[in-house]
Amino acid sequence: MSMLAQVTTAAEAVALTAADQKSISAAGYAGLAYGLATLGPGIGIGYLVGQSVQAMARQPEAAGMVRTTMFLGIAFTEALALIGFVVFILLKFV
Amino acid sequence: MTSPTHIDGDAPEAMIARDMVKKAAIVGPILIVAFGFIWGVHGALSTAYGLAIVVANFVLAAAMLTWAGRISPGFVMGAALFGYLIRLSLIFMAIWLVREASWVELVPLGITIVVTHLGLLFWEMKRVSLSIAYPGLKPTPASKESTSK
Numbered sequence: 493m494s495m496l497a498q499v500t501t502a503a504e505a506v507a508l509t510a511a512d513q514k515s516i517s518a519a520g521y522a523g524l525a526y527g528l529a530t531l532g533p534g535i536g537i538g539y540l541v542g543q544s545v546q547a548m549a550r551q552p553e554a555a556g557m558v559r560t561t562m563f564l565g566i567a568f569t570e571a572l573a574l575i576g577f578v579v580f581i582l583l584k585f586v
Numbered sequence: 587m588t589s590p591t592h593i594d595g596d597a598p599e600a601m602i603a604r605d606m607v608k609k610a611a612i613v614g615p616i617l618i619v620a621f622g623f624i625w626g627v628h629g630a631l632s633t634a635y636g637l638a639i640v641v642a643n644f645v646l647a648a649a650m651l652t653w654a655g656r657i658s659p660g661f662v663m664g665a666a667l668f669g670y671l672i673r674l675s676l677i678f679m680a681i682w683l684v685r686e687a688s689w690v691e692l693v694p695l696g697i698t699i700v701v702t703h704l705g706l707l708f709w710e711m712k713r714v715s716l717s718i719a720y721p722g723l724k725p726t727p728a729s730k731e732s733t734s735k
Contacts, residue, residue, distance in 0.1 A: 530674060534667070541666040545659040560598040560714055563651060566666060567644065567707050573674055574703055577681075578696035585685055586692050 529576020636698030
């Protein structure tokens with residue numbers, strides 16, 4: 493009887509470990525998805541600011557307008573990362 | 587030496603951020619009440635928290651770019667890219683720290699962050715595109731008007 497109890501306990505331990513592993517891999521994939529979601533905006537912001545700085549260097553008198561549109565562009569690009577982050581949070585915790 | 591990013595007077599980012607804070611103050615209470623009706627008091631609190639995160643994000647971005655713009659174009663690049671990373675980390679921390687708090691409802695919090703961020707941006711974009719297309723319609727401060735008369 494005690495042998496059977498030991499087998500049952502061992503099986504429960506294995507099941508718990510499998511659940512833990514599943515949870516760990518899910519967290520890993522969620523983190524990977526969030527990391528990938530931030531990559532695109534990072535590239536986008538780099539390109540956007542690079543072009544804006546070039547425009548300001550070519551036409552310093554238009555710097556005000558360029559910076560205005562650059563700031564809005566950065567915020568719009570960043571919205572993509574925020575959406576990825578919110579989806580990650582909702583999938584992980586809700 | 588004056589850098590090509592140097593602008594006399596108020597920095598455009600600061601003006602945009604100020605305008606967005608004003609707009610957030612207008613739509614914020616409406617959103618808080620609406621989400622409060624759907625998710626209760628916790629939903630209203632989470633909405634207010636999400637709104638504060640979005641506004642702080644805009645203000646911080648504007649402050650970093652304004653500061654960098656006074657120094658050099660290279661700094662603008664650095665401030666934009668590292669600022670993006672820093673602000674994203676701060677938003678992550680701000681939500682991670684409260685995710686298990688009793689007053690936090692993650693669904694209204696997430697919806698508020700996305701909707702407010704995009705909504706305020708579209709609203710501001712409309713104003714900016716109008717002021718670029720029709721510069722004559724741009725409102726001028728009262729002090730400038732009185733000195734020009």
